[in-house]
Amino acid sequence: MSASMAYAGLWRTCRMLLPRHHVLSPAAIRTQSSASGDLMPWTSLSRPPWPEQPSPYSAEEEQSRHAAVVSTVNQRINLRDFGRLFAVVHFAGRQWKVTGEDLILIENHIEAECGERIRMEKVLLVGAEDFTLIGRPLLGKELVRVEATVIEKTESWPKVHMRFWKRHRFQRKRIIIQPQTVLRINGIELAPRLT
C-alpha cells in the first residue's frame, strides 16, 4: 500500500529499476535486457514522453517529504476529514469506478437474493478530494469497506445473434437472453488506521 499525491507513481517499473541520477541509453538497456531476464523489455511506454528532470531534492529530503505526506494523509483519515469517497473495485471480471449511491449492471447471475447486502473485497484504489490510496494491487480488507445491495435480478433484452455468409445460403439466427443483476453501492468506508 502506498499513499501518493495526484501526479506521482505512474512510471513505477521504470522508477524502481533505473536509478534516478543517471539515465541509461536505450541501446544499453536493450543489451542489458537480453543478458539478464530481470529488466522489463524496453517499449515506447517504458519512459514518459516528457524529458526526465532530476529531482532538486536529495534522498533524505525526499524521504522526509514522503513521510510528511503520509502523516498528513493519516491525520486526515483519523479525523475523518474527507468528503465523498470513490473506489476502483474489481468485480465480475471488470473494474468499476464506484461512489456511494450509484448503480452497476452485472451481466450474470449472482448468488444473493434481492435486497441482500454484499461486500466487495477486491478494492484497488480509494480516493477522496485531496488524497488517493493506491493498492499494490489490492488494498487491505481492514482499510476499506465497499458495500452494495442487490436491487434487481432480471433478464436482458432479447439480443439477436445472426450469422450470414453471402452467396453460400448460410444463415443462422439465435436469440440470446442473459441474466442481469443490478447492484446499488450503499457506501464506501475508510478505516482510521493505516500501516
Add this chain to the structure above:
Amino acid sequence: MTSRGTPSRFLRSVLQNGVGRYVCQLKRISIVFSKKAQSSLGARDFIEEGVVDYANKNPGTVVYVSPQPCRVPKIVAEYLNGNVREETITSKTSQQISELLTKLTNQSGLEIIRIRKPFHTDSPSIQGLWHPFTNRPLSIGPIRGFSMHDF
C-alpha cells in the same frame, strides 16, 4: 431490428430503491386461468400447492386468483411504477410457473429494452473534471501590475 431500431434507456432504479431499504417492486399479481381447460393444468396445480407459499414469502405483493372461462391462462404482473406485464402460462408445469413468478418478483417494472450504459452515477467526478490545464506548471509568470512605459 436491433439496437438502433429498438428503443433504449439508461440504467436507473425506481425512486432510488436500495439507498435506504430495498422495496420489492411487484405490486399485484393476478393469475387468470380456466377451471376445465387442458392448458391451465399447470396453473391449477400451482394454485393448489405453490400459491400460498409464494404469497407468504412476498408479503408486499397482493396475489389475485381469478378462474375465468378463458382459452389462454396468463399471469398479469403490475409494478410500483405503473407498468403492467402479461405472461402466458399455457401448458407450463407448476415448477415452471413458480420460476416465472420468482423472475417477475425480482424484476423492477422498468422496460426490458437495451440499456445504454451498465452504470449510473449522480456524482461522476470527485476530484474535479480533467481539463487541459490540470497538472500543468504555469508557463508564464504571475500577472504583473500595468505600467505606462510598457508601450
